[in-house]
Amino acid sequence: MAEQQHILVVDDHDEIRDLLGRYLGQHGFQVSLADGGQQMRQVLAGASVDLVILDIMMPEEDGLSLCRYLKDNGGPPVIMLTALGEETDTIVGLEMGADDYISKPFSPRELLARVKAVIRRMSEVRPRQQTASEPEKMRFEGWTLDLNQHQLERQDGLLVPLSTSEFRLLTVFLNHTKKVLSRDQLLDMTKGREALPFDRSIDNQISRLRKKIEEDPKNPRLIKTVWGGGYSFTASVAS
Template sequence: MKKHILVVDDHDDIRDLLGRYLDQHGYLVSLADGGEAMRGVLEREAIDLVVLDIMMPGEDGLTLCRYLQEHDGPPVIMLTAMSEEADTIVGLEMGADDYVTKPFSPRELLARIKAVLRRLEHVSAKEPAASDHSVLTFKGWSLDVHQHQLTREDGLLVDLSAAEFRLLKVFLEHSRQVLSRDQLMDMTKGREALPFDRSIDNQISRLRKKVEKDPKNPTLIKTVWGGGYMFTEESKAV
């Protein structure tokens, strides 16, 4: 079955060029010139990956990337200029899966698309049996895997971004195991480490603020010197 790619770019020439190129290489392709059109396509079609330009008028790529993460959208490859390096890092921290720097060749983008889709399929095939359970619990807390809801021990719901949800889910499925940064990125994003691999540290910092009583002295998500991170509490699947 053909994979469906959505290209979001306000430049007609880039959008149409990529659309024709990806179509010639066996993909279904939809095009959008901005956020409103993007959301319209996502409502109508099952999209496997979004190619998203950062610099666009109105809702820029970072805003749309955040929207996709909050709504558990498809993987994202960002199109970015060298001068937008800081925005690129922010996008990766939000959960974008890869990026291509302008000017770029369509062949390079095609290779990135194939790599992201291949890694996502590989990670999905290796997910442990705990993923079949609807709720993962730890120390009075519960994570509803299907509803993407985290409930605190006192019954209050805690908002999680899509990236934070994936990270916590991985920790609960591998509780009391030391996981390296590379392992965490592979398990949560399904891609090889990018040059900005400190993004996983920022995600963990944000997650600690939501699950730790004292984020500056964490007891649930411990840093293991020279190793990575470990979720210290035993989790159960129910």
């Protein structure tokens, strides 16, 4: 029998929080509820959590601050709940390492689909037992990507949070350095059957990744755009 996944819903709105808790529970998930940052930390301290659903607009600590806290401390993947028109907050949340977002009002079925997709992607990149021939870390241009801990570390020791999709994309580049990869190839290697026709999410993910690893994201040196071809990762990689 498959292990039950544990979802933590963090929202100060009682009705939304309880509705999501009941709905996810009916679909086979273990669910914990929190009305803000304090309760969220209490749940995380006492149990293993596979995914956090996090509302942006909350009193005291808002969702963006809590997302940063989770990513800085190696927390679970995050789906942000945003209100329509909060485009700036959505972009900031993704740059902080959120794995997906959904705008209110939303259907519980859509949220359930996104939850399953994020957990499925996360399960594919979780640490696995290494063999002698498999590197645990990959190094490039002063950066170190820890494949076990799912962490990107700068030369000065600063940990830079990556979303699940950004981690997958960077890993693909590091395994195919100095090769031109088309958007379709990148989509296939990072999203597989979840990719949609005319999906432009790769461009958005590359833009966010450049902001994290490039000295000058507007004039990228590591992730080059190949006009008419796709993208190429130019750095040498060592394990």
